[in-house]
Amino acid sequence: MPVNGISTSRSAFLIYGGLLADKEIQRGKMELKINGNIKEVEEGITISDLLEEMKTPAIGIAVELNREIIPRSSHESTVLKDGDELEIVKMVGGG
Amino acid sequence: MGKDKLVLAGREYNSRLLIGTGKYKDFEETKKAVEVSGAEIVTVAVRRVNITDDKEENLLDYVDPKKYTILPNTAGCFTADDAIRTCRLAREAGGWDMVKLEVLGDTKTLFPDIPATIEAARVLVKEGFIVMAYTSDDPITAKKLEDIGCAAVMPLGAPIGSGLGIRNPYNIKIILEDAKVPILVDAGVGTASDAAIAMELGCDGVLMNTGIAAARDAILMASAMKKAVEAGREAYLAGRMPMKLYATASSPIEGIIE
Numbered sequence: 565m566p567v568n569g570i571s572t573s574r575s576a577f578l579i580y581g582g583l584l585a586d587k588e589i590q591r592g593k594m595e596l597k598i599n600g601n602i603k604e605v606e607e608g609i610t611i612s613d614l615l616e617e618m619k620t621p622a623i624g625i626a627v628e629l630n631r632e633i634i635p636r637s638s639h640e641s642t643v644l645k646d647g648d649e650l651e652i653v654k655m656v657g658g659g
Numbered sequence: 660m661g662k663d664k665l666v667l668a669g670r671e672y673n674s675r676l677l678i679g680t681g682k683y684k685d686f687e688e689t690k691k692a693v694e695v696s697g698a699e700i701v702t703v704a705v706r707r708v709n710i711t712d713d714k715e716e717n718l719l720d721y722v723d724p725k726k727y728t729i730l731p732n733t734a735g736c737f738t739a740d741d742a743i744r745t746c747r748l749a750r751e752a753g754g755w756d757m758v759k760l761e762v763l764g765d766t767k768t769l770f771p772d773i774p775a776t777i778e779a780a781r782v783l784v785k786e787g788f789i790v791m792a793y794t795s796d797d798p799i800t801a802k803k804l805e806d807i808g809c810a811a812v813m814p815l816g817a818p819i820g821s822g823l824g825i826r827n828p829y830n831i832k833i834i835l836e837d838a839k840v841p842i843l844v845d846a847g848v849g850t851a852s853d854a855a856i857a858m859e860l861g862c863d864g865v866l867m868n869t870g871i872a873a874a875r876d877a878i879l880m881a882s883a884m885k886k887a888v889e890a891g892r893e894a895y896l897a898g899r900m901p902m903k904l905y906a907t908a909s910s911p912i913e914g915i916i917e
Contacts, residue, residue: 598710599707599708599710600707601710601711603710618708618710618713619713619714620708620713621708621717621719621720623717623719623724623753624717624718624719624724624729624752624753625708625752626705626748626749626751626752627751628748633747633748633751635751636751651707651748652707652708652710653705653706653707653708653748653752654705654706654707654708654717654718654752655703655704655705655706655718655719655729655731655749655752655753656681656703656704656705656706656718657679657680657681657682657683657686657689657703657704657718658679658680658681658702658703658704658706658732658734658868659679659680659681659682659702659704659732659734659819659820659846659866659867659868659869
């Protein structure tokens with residue numbers, strides 16, 4: 565099974581690979597709270613990466629990071645951290 | 660009627676009918692209703708993106724922000740803070756600085772929480788928003804909202820989504836008497852005559868959603884509402900005849916055959 569294969573090779577790295585492999589193992593996933601839901605994402609992604617992954621609409625969305633609005637111009641430069649809380653909103657039908 | 664424009668914070672609009680985009684069967688119907696209504700300003704709500712469904716359709720693909728003035732609302736907000744936060748998000752989302760402020764008091768009546776509405780309006784005006792405030796039909800509150808710097812005051816005709824019409828035309832009349840900002844009836848309009856009555860009273864416009872969306876044929880009702888608002892406005896400008904208790908013949912008395 566491929567899963568076992570990866571697991572074995574990772575263990576092997578852990579045992580023999582030293583510092584470099586160690587880093588490799590630590591680099592992985594982190595958890596964000598997005599719109600009240602926990603989502604696991606790649607560590608170190610930016611808001612832009614996240615929006616792309618989520619396929620959010622190109623227009624009419626806004627992002628709040630830990631209750632602070634992050635302007636669109638800063639989405640690319642804002643790196644997310646484990647435990648960050650985001651609100652991502654869009655425009656829907658309303659009266 | 661060519662030059663009779665609705666002016667909101669210095670911006671001119673030809674249509675005095677503003678419509679909401681909620682409760683339609685689908686976005687196609689929303690789009691069609693907006694088109695047929697002739698509305699230039701459409702309200703939208705600010706809501707969380709669905710994080711589990713990335714195929715969800717986007718309202719703004721159907722109601723083009725380049726073609727229509729998008730008026731984000733604060734529907735569903737029960738505190739001043741939530742309403743302010745929502746407006747800030749809306750401004751970030753599309754640069755929309757004109758907002759429909761509504762801070763609700765309870766879920767059963769959706770009547771406005773007046774102190775919270777006033778509190779939110781103060782902050783939003785200070786932050787440069789063009790605030791159109793949904794309020795009760797109380798003339799004192801309407802005046803306060805105007806004094807705070809709201810660009811328009813929007814008293815309800817009846818509870819949101821009730822379709823009960825203009826329940827207190829006399830209050831609306833009092834609000835209109837010394838208003839210096841546009842007054843729009845927002846909420847309660849159930850059918851064309853309700854919209855016409857609001858306009859005949861002298862309102863600057865009417866904002867509605869359910870009155871169109873919940874009609875059996877929403878598109879046809881959008882057309883009816885367009886005509887009702889125009890007819891009511893023209894009747895207001897024309898100045899109605901005085902009411903009299905007894906008849907006055909329309910045909911001449913002279914020359915009747917004997």
